Amino acid sequence: MKTPEFNSNIELFNTFGDEFDRFSFPADIKRVTSGHGGESLLICGSDKIALYDCGMAYCGEKTAENIAGQTDRLDYIFLSHSHYDHIGGLPYILDRFPEAVVYGSEKCKSVLERENARKLIRELGEEARELYTPESDAPIRTDNLRVDQVLKDGDKVSLGEETITAFETKGHTDCSLSYYLQPAGILFTSESTGILEGKDYVHTPSLKSFPDSIASSYKCERIHPAYICLPHFGMIPQYYNEEYFPAFRAECDSKMSFVRSMLQEGMNYDEMLARYIKKYWTPAKEMEQPIEAFEINSGHILNALLRAIQEEGDKEHV
DSSP states (O other), X not given: OOOOOOOTTOGGGOTTOTTOOTXXXXXXXXXXXXXXXXXXXXXXXXXXXXXXXXXXXXXXXXXXXHHHTTOSOOOEEEOSOSOHHHHTTHHHHHHHOTTOEEEEOHHHHHHHTOHHHHHHHHHHHHHHHHHHOTTOOOOOOOTTOOOSEEOOXXXXXXXXXXXXXXXXXXXXXXXXXEEEEETTTEEEOOGGGOEESSTTOEEOOOSSOHHHHHHHHHHHHHHOOSEEEETTTEEOOGGGHHHHHHHHHHHHHHHHHHHHHHXXXXXXXXXXXXXXXXXXXXXXXGGTSOHHHHHHHHHHHHHHHHHHHHHHHHHHTO
16 A cells, blocks of 8 residues: 655645645644544644644654754643544653643543443554554554533633633544633634545544534534634635535535435445445545544544434424
């Protein structure tokens, strides 16, 4: 399998033209991402310094080095959710900054305490290591995966003159949080409200619940952020703010229609899953996740779509 080159300007994400920099932030925020997978952003407040997400384990040591190249201390780490591509680098970062307090949802805390969850995090981390750094045989660590302080919906954390507010945004997982940085007005959305993969396509990775994801999109929309930073993408232009969440919901509807059409054809589950993967997998996605992870996620998404369709049918017959 060919190893993709790590390039933050790949064509897939050149959505708004060469003149727009998706990693240019309207605040003191530095991108410390070191490899494919989830982004890691250093948020420098007037008194406290925070990290938003940790990226994958295979590049965790490099991410820690990138952070150390920007600051000699790290006060807080905010986790968007418990998936391997967002928390894999945490043990390596805590090695370098053991004093950092890790924030996440209560569900995220409980997930990271489960041995079966750590096993899956390790397995997917190993697949990512083999894809992106096949020359490496370094073990994928799952020690020190933890949440120190639980954040509930609306909880605030002060960075000094700046405040980060946590919002529960379920759908992708039950542990997903979005974060709103003020006074800059930047909303860091969770995967529950989509991943932009082109101006005309918002991926809908709702692994748990499409109705929850749609509700989360309205919740984020009501915040009316000045800026939106999307997972696995970065900033979007301000003029696109009002278009983004409706585009996400439209794609949710499109996927529901796609699954309904397969049901009408009389396809069984395995046939539907195969068609879903064929329709939505592209080689460009390999820049951000191994095919094995995509296949696992596709199964969860299909199940969530089928549940949503079933719930719609149940309501119609009440």
